[in-house]
Amino acid sequence: MPSQSDARAEWRPRHGAYWLIILPALAMLVLLYLVPLADVLVTSVMDPKPGLDNYGLLFTSTSVQKTLLTTLRIAALTTFIALLLGYAVAYAMRAANTGQQRLMLFCVLLPFWISVLVRSFAWIALLGSRGPVNAGLMAWGIIDEPLPLVRNETGVLIGMVHVMLPYAVLTLYANMRGIDVRLVAAARSLGASRFQAFRMVFLPLTRPGLIGAGTLVFILSLGFYVTPALLGGGKVLMIAEYVAVQINDTLRWGLGTMLAATLMLSVLAALWALSRILDVKRLFGA
Known part of the structure; x- marks a missing residue:
């Protein structure tokens, strides 16, 4: 030997x-x-001088604080809506037969093959004052005048949810596929109603998928640039666009890099805190 x-x-x-x-x-x-x-x-x-003056603006600058709060609010709302819609779609995919699952999976993956820029312009055309959405609502007598659906936070949310929804669906669907359906059947056989079996058995088992999908969507939403810039029409300023303005227009490199570094460090801190509570590798199926 x-x-x-x-x-x-x-x-x-x-x-x-x-x-x-x-x-x-x-x-x-x-x-x-x-x-x-x-x-x-x-x-x-x-830049412009050595020290932490740029980071001090996080606590003293009203515009910086407003941008940060806007970014956090929109990212949180996008995450909540995407999880709500994504859970319903993933649950329907899990309950469908093989042929229907393939068709639904194709529809979920289809947006990945279309540029975010193209999708944003498409939403501007759809949600504009003369777009088909407002035209249809007025034709049905639901509204008397066009609704302001673009160049505001509503349009940004719609566009961001559309981009983030596939991420939520795929993460939740991967989690749901690993759940033993016999557990729900056992709960039903013990006298639980459909809703009780879902609430007490199925929903708790999908909690890792919800946390994983929510974390992924929230982190990706923090760095959005194209969709808020187009659908917000300059009225909804998020961190990424604010950084671009500071670097490209006002040439305040120190402020722009400070915000970029703050965003990066915040994401790393959130992932670290999450790893202290949950197994991140298992959470994301690694």
Whole structure:
């Protein structure tokens, strides 16, 4: 039998080969991600002068605070609506037969093949004062004059929910597929009604999927730029657009990088806090 020293000697060349394979990807990660990220962090504390003055604006600037609150509110509302609609769609997909599941899954995945920019312009056309939505409501006598559905927070929410809904559906559907249907049947056989079996058995089992989908949708919603910029019409300012204005228009690089760094650190802190409570790898099916 080979000795332990022989096994270590055989492992060393293999180990070196693995590093040779990983090294190009690792170098790209450092050069294209970590170095620019470090530059952003340094700029946030060095421009226009060294110190934490830029971060002090989080507590003193009304415009910065308003932008942060708007971003958090819209992201939270988007997450809530996407989870509500996504849960219903995922539940229907789980209950459908194989052919229907494939068709529904195709419809859920279809928006991924269309640019966010195209979808945003499509919503502007649909929700505009002369669009088919307002025209249909007026034709049915539901409203007397067009509703303001774009260039405000309503339009931003509709557009963002449309983009985020597939993420919620796919995460929840993956969670629901792993639930043993016999558990619900057992609850029914013990005298529980459909609603009681759902509320007391099925819903608690989908809690990891709800947390995972909610976390994913909320984090992605925090960094939205194109949809709020187009459907908000400049009236709904979120962090990403505010950062772009500070860097491209007003040339306040320190403020812009500070907000970008704050957003990144907040997301990392939220994920860290979540990992202390739940198994994040299991939560996202890794």
